[in-house]
Amino acid sequence: MDWFPLWNSIRVAGISTVITFFAGICAAHYVSRTPKVVKGLLDCVITLPMVLPPTVVGFFLLKTIGPFGPIGSAVFSLFGFKMTMTWYSAVFATTVVSLPLMYRTARGTFESFDQTLVHSGRTLGMSDTFIFWRVVMPNCRQGILAGTVLSFARALGEYGATTMVTGYIPGRTATISTTVYQLWREGNDSAAYKWVWINLAISFIVLVSVNLLENSRSRPRRSAPANAVRS
């Protein structure tokens, strides 16, 4: 059995999750502090891929990073490589589709975060960077983690946009989702079933490990409970 689709899917989902993680947090952090009108606009633009059919996202991507699209043709003439029909094309597709999940969960977490903690850190002389990484992020861990997992799961399961920008080239661009479709089309149900079970197993492992991680992290690492007041 050719294991390439498994490796490729994880590679694509992994890379796009890393991108989504930082891009989503930056976008969330920035948007949660912008004035109302700009906020609404940015919010729409970033969230749009979540509500659009993936094929529409794929269509837009082809029109921009495809060989005749403005970005695609510019990159090809400058650096000499294609942005579509390669394994890493899927990274573009999955990043765009999974970014809204990371962004929205992170934004919700940032907005419900108690700003007095930031204020107190600042009056105590802490730099904004220190406050963000040592106070805001640890206290928003649950939301950030949830967003990351959702993004990874979405990237792993992405089919519509991916298939449009990468096509299906066995051993080069095939992912689990495009392989399942291809095998089913060929009437090779037994091979398709194998990939279905593999996909189910991966998803299950991801979700269970997140639950375990979340439980162990949120369990207080504390010493004996404090008494009411020093006597």
Place this chain on the structure above:
Amino acid sequence: MPIYARIKKNLGTFRLDVEFEAGDCVTGLLGASGCGKSMTLGCIAGIVKPDEGLITVNGAVVFDSANGINLPPQRRRVGLLFQSYALFPNMTGEQNIKSVLALRGGWNLRERFGSLAEKFYISGLENHYPSNLSGGQKQRVALARIMASDPVSLMLDEPLSALDSYLRWQIEGELIRTIEDFPGATLYVSHNRDEVYRLCRDVCVMDEGRAEPVRTVRELFESPGTFASSLLCGCKNYSRARKSGDDTVQAIDWNVELKCGAAIPDDIGYVGVRAHHASLAADAGDENAFRCRVLLVIPDVSSAIVNVLPDGASEDADFSKIRVETPKDLAEDIKRGDSVTVTVKPEAVMLLRR
């Protein structure tokens, strides 16, 4: 002047427009909820940016709209104790304090922490997370954390209001000690007159975004001067008033003329009489004696409260009823509907501007 603040800020529903100076002592900012006290602290600490104004802390200009100066909070060296204490929930008490100590260098971290821990009685709580600390413990950790940042002035935002009342006096005692040991100016924000009376030397009364001049707490409680201040000082009885002679005012709502112990300002708007300054123990020769009808007698823990209505007053008016606090034995024979004589000493009549 350790803290000088002239702040204007438009907040949509109301305007903050305050100016005050606080010396090297504890200055209370006393006002009802929503009068702009916390906002004022925020402006001084640098969390909130005023529309215009000038703020100096210990001689250093930290905000000056005319010259475009607006120092970030990190450089103002103002220690602000938040009402919620704002401890970082992801750090233990020790980590909370050490993370601030480390900002000024990693030397002798353990010793520096040790001396703070000793001073604020947090030995034994070092490894507790804030969620496992009681209100008083949180406050001690938060105060130690503020002191770790070496502030030049201290600001406390309703530090006692988040605490259970039966523990409050203990924690208040600890707070008094901390404030007394602190060399710089301290601003103490509260809506509780008793706290301000006990903890502050000076006081600035705030009302609907405006600040009255700073004076000593004593002055405020003895002659509040304005209606708003008087309300905050806990005076219960008011009547609209106008000047009727060199030393008399006409209390309009009570329909009586009162002799006063102090010079009467021409712009007098109200007179106030504290409940325990109105007396039922009348002698024939007393000044400011007037007949009243008893509306209600309420026994209190250590005294009795008698609500009366002056004979000449209308029952419907807001201010017409007078609350008299009297020793229990004097109220024993009094029933609803009785006619009594109420007296008020001239020096107990508070003259209030609008």
